[in-house]
Amino acid sequence: MASPGSLWLLAAALLPWSCQARALGNLDPPAPLPLVIWHGMGDSCCNPFSMGAIKKMVEEKIPGIYVLSLEIGKNIKEDMENSFFLNVNSQVRTVCQILANDPKLQQGYNAMGFSQGGQFLRAVVQRCPSPPMISLITFGAQHQGIFGFPRCPGESSHICDFIRKTLNTAAYSKVVQEGLVQAEYWHDPINEDVYRKHSIFLADINQERSVNESYKKNLMALKKFVMVKFLNDSIVDPVSSEWFGFYRSGQGKETIPLQETTLYTEDRLGLKEMDKAGKLVFLATEGDHLQLSNKWFYAHIIPFLE
Numbered sequence: 001m002a003s004p005g006s007l008w009l010l011a012a013a014l015l016p017w018s019c020q021a022r023a024l025g026n027l028d029p030p031a032p033l034p035l036v037i038w039h040g041m042g043d044s045c046c047n048p049f050s051m052g053a054i055k056k057m058v059e060e061k062i063p064g065i066y067v068l069s070l071e072i073g074k075n076i077k078e079d080m081e082n083s084f085f086l087n088v089n090s091q092v093r094t095v096c097q098i099l100a101n102d103p104k105l106q107q108g109y110n111a112m113g114f115s116q117g118g119q120f121l122r123a124v125v126q127r128c129p130s131p132p133m134i135s136l137i138t139f140g141a142q143h144q145g146i147f148g149f150p151r152c153p154g155e156s157s158h159i160c161d162f163i164r165k166t167l168n169t170a171a172y173s174k175v176v177q178e179g180l181v182q183a184e185y186w187h188d189p190i191n192e193d194v195y196r197k198h199s200i201f202l203a204d205i206n207q208e209r210s211v212n213e214s215y216k217k218n219l220m221a222l223k224k225f226v227m228v229k230f231l232n233d234s235i236v237d238p239v240s241s242e243w244f245g246f247y248r249s250g251q252g253k254e255t256i257p258l259q260e261t262t263l264y265t266e267d268r269l270g271l272k273e274m275d276k277a278g279k280l281v282f283l284a285t286e287g288d289h290l291q292l293s294n295k296w297f298y299a300h301i302i303p304f305l306e
Helices: 004-025 051-061 078-085 088-100 116-127 158-171 172-179 181-185 192-198 212-220 240-243 273-277 296-300
Strands: 033-039 067-069 108-113 135-137 226-232 280-285
Touching: 004 078, 004 158, 033 051, 033 116, 051 212, 051 296, 078 181, 088 116, 088 181, 108 116, 116 181, 116 212, 158 172, 158 181, 172 181, 212 273, 226 240, 273 280, 280 296
Parallel strands: 033 067, 033 108, 108 135, 135 226, 226 280
Antiparallel strands: none
């Protein structure tokens, strides 16, 4: 039988451990990572039928989460207008400043970009690593750009080809590049040299002219890069751009997947290494551009935010 003295020593030894265990048991669970949202063309931060609804869905499923839906401008009207007419590089700088000044984001955040907001948030992670973006989810983003007009019938229509050639003639002029958002991610596969030389946004973030090692390093720091493609998309041309695919260089009919692009084979942006590490996630859903069901969103997207 143990002596009273030895029992006292055992109790003294166990007391700090038991107190620590009780303290740990009373700790609140860690707060969920904040979420930053960037809307698409013609939308705004707070539309109750689009970004407002998405924000509400996330908040209902993840209690206590801080959600910042980006507003570019002084009000909703400016926010919507800026999605057409404010230089993208200027928008990205503004967002980087907003994020840097938000005390709730300093330990890191996840991000969701809708349509063009997807490639804009990718520019944020590549150019502004502080505060750190943890995971990026894009919905119908045009990561390799577009070479078609919204809801245009596509290759079956000669009108589409005419629109493409007409837009391409003006898209790379200095005034259009600096004043029309959609021209800044217009990607002409027939005139790749012109695109590389004059695109002031997409060609830069896609490392088309030279390799910026900080862009590559910053993107590769993501935990997950999730790309959602809409299988019946009538807005994005080509739809493969939503998964970083595009038209084969020199023509505008045959598309190739990301894995066959020079961007991937030369690993100019780190996507090949990220793919091998399991950091790239390719999701697809039925429906037109940005048409998501609540059920699909809850099942496939919420797990990346929890």
